[in-house]
Amino acid sequence: MRSITLLSAALLCVLQSECSKTIPELKKEILDQILPKNENEIMIAPGNLTSDCTVVESTLYVLNIDDINENKGEISLRLYFRQYWKDYRLKYVQNSLFEYILINNEEAIWTPDTFFVNEKKGRSFEALRPNLLIRIFPDGSVIYSKKLSVTLECPMDFDKYPFDRQVCNLRLESYGNTIDNLKLKWKTESNPVGVYSENPVPVFQLQKFVSSYGMVELQKNYSFLAVDFYFSRGLSYSIYNIYLPSIVMVFISWLPFWINKKLITSRLLISMGALLSFIMILCRFSERQPQSQYSSSMLSFTATCASFLILSLVLSVLLHIFDKDVEDPIKIVESGKLNENGGKKMKLNILMKKLPCKESWLEFGARFIVPFVFGLFCVIYFVSWGALSADEPITVPMTKS
Numbered sequence: 327m328r329s330i331t332l333l334s335a336a337l338l339c340v341l342q343s344e345c346s347k348t349i350p351e352l353k354k355e356i357l358d359q360i361l362p363k364n365e366n367e368i369m370i371a372p373g374n375l376t377s378d379c380t381v382v383e384s385t386l387y388v389l390n391i392d393d394i395n396e397n398k399g400e401i402s403l404r405l406y407f408r409q410y411w412k413d414y415r416l417k418y419v420q421n422s423l424f425e426y427i428l429i430n431n432e433e434a435i436w437t438p439d440t441f442f443v444n445e446k447k448g449r450s451f452e453a454l455r456p457n458l459l460i461r462i463f464p465d466g467s468v469i470y471s472k473k474l475s476v477t478l479e480c481p482m483d484f485d486k487y488p489f490d491r492q493v494c495n496l497r498l499e500s501y502g503n504t505i506d507n508l509k510l511k512w513k514t515e516s517n518p519v520g521v522y523s524e525n526p527v528p529v530f531q532l533q534k535f536v537s538s539y540g541m542v543e544l545q546k547n548y549s550f551l552a553v554d555f556y557f558s559r560g561l562s563y564s565i566y567n568i569y570l571p572s573i574v575m576v577f578i579s580w581l582p583f584w585i586n587k588k589l590i591t592s593r594l595l596i597s598m599g600a601l602l603s604f605i606m607i608l609c610r611f612s613e614r615q616p617q618s619q620y621s622s623s624m625l626s627f628t629a630t631c632a633s634f635l636i637l638s639l640v641l642s643v644l645l646h647i648f649d650k651d652v653e654d655p656i657k658i659v660e661s662g663k664l665n666e667n668g669g670k671k672m673k674l675n676i677l678m679k680k681l682p683c684k685e686s687w688l689e690f691g692a693r694f695i696v697p698f699v700f701g702l703f704c705v706i707y708f709v710s711w712g713a714l715s716a717d718e719p720i721t722v723p724m725t726k727s
């Protein structure tokens with residue numbers, strides 16, 4: 327009888343102490359039980375009970391596209407990267423007091439050796455504490471989340487500049503584990519990849535992003551995750567900085583055809599001014615452009631503008647030479663007014679007068695045909711390049727499992 331009362335008292339005591347345990351004490355107890363006791367255990371992947379294959383699912387949320395550097399061919403992203411897997415060694419008895427245990431020491435448990443294949447620079451955020459979380463659920467599920475900033479290599483093709491589109495690829499692989507040991511997947515529920523903020527880089531607009539995963543065959547087979555970001559270039563920068571100013575300069579170079587023919591100095595000055603301004607616009611623009619700015623589309627436009635500007639200059643001179651109002655050189659020669667200096671010019675004028683070119687035709691051409699041809703060129707240029715960049719098919723990479 328006495329022993330029974332003692333036993334029940336002891337049981338009560340145990341129960342009481344169990345009940346009076348605080349949540350931190352409970353959590354500590356669980357962690358003491360489940361966390362690996364020695365380093366070697368941390369290095370070993372959990373597998374899945376029946377095989378040595380750990381499936382790691384991921385989600386990736388891009389907080390911001392910080393920069394797209396055309397000259398270096400790189401893209402900088404700030405992102406949340408989350409990985410989900412199951413480690414049966416971390417199982418514990420569920421209780422009603424908490425849903426999971428949060429730890430923030432990534433050295434305490436096994437974590438996947440995922441890395442960014444095309445990373446140039448990368449850092450994790452450390453202020454105020456390292457920006458990472460690890461949640462351990464009673465069934466051994468683990469969520470491992472980190473805030474990262476990565477600069478990825480993104481080779482760009484400027485052949486169609488400024489009507490180009492760029493595709494930047496983000497690629498994740500396991501550094502050491504082959505696909506037999508570690509399988510990477512996007513988490514299927516909802517959208518595994520997201521972009522939170524619209525692209526602040528004014529030059530490029532994010533059109534869409536496509537996520538995929540699969541197997542890559544190197545010396546061994548590795549699992550990979552990928553996201554392709556598709557960007558189209560906004561045209562406003564080019565329009566304001568090169569197209570519009572160039573077109574205006576070409577327009578200005580036509581003004582001389584409408585002003586008094588006697589003012590040859592003013593006419594030549596306007597033509598020359600337009601040509602020089604155009605060269606300055608070109609220089610200023612090319613300073614800020616990606617290295618291979620001399621794409622076929624840009625070159626064809628600027629070369630055409632330059633040709634029209636030079637044509638205007640030449641036409642101004644020709645129109646002056648053929649001007650009827652200028653004193654007829656033959657008469658001057660006959661009247662003996664010709665001096666030494668004027669001799670050469672007069673000879674040239676006489677030569678020009680003999681050419682079958684009619685001044686009125688020249689003037690008509692300069693005033694109407696040249697602008698018409700230039701306008702036609704502009705329309706064809708923008709319609710064809712615009713259509714080309716809009717119709718370009720976007721190839722969506724295959725998703726394999």
Ligand SMILES: *[C@@H]1O[C@H](CO)[C@@H](O)[C@H](O)[C@H]1NC(C)=O
Binds near residue numbers: 376377379
């Ligand atoms: C473990 O992985 C193997 C091979 O990938 C698979 O066939 C098996 O169904 C998995 N077992 C569990 C419990 O997920």
Ligand SMILES: *[C@@H]1O[C@H](CO)[C@@H](O)[C@H](O)[C@H]1NC(C)=O
Binds near residue numbers: 543545546547
């Ligand atoms: C990689 O996978 C392919 C296709 O499944 C297979 O034929 C090949 O043997 C694998 N290579 C290695 C090194 O495991």
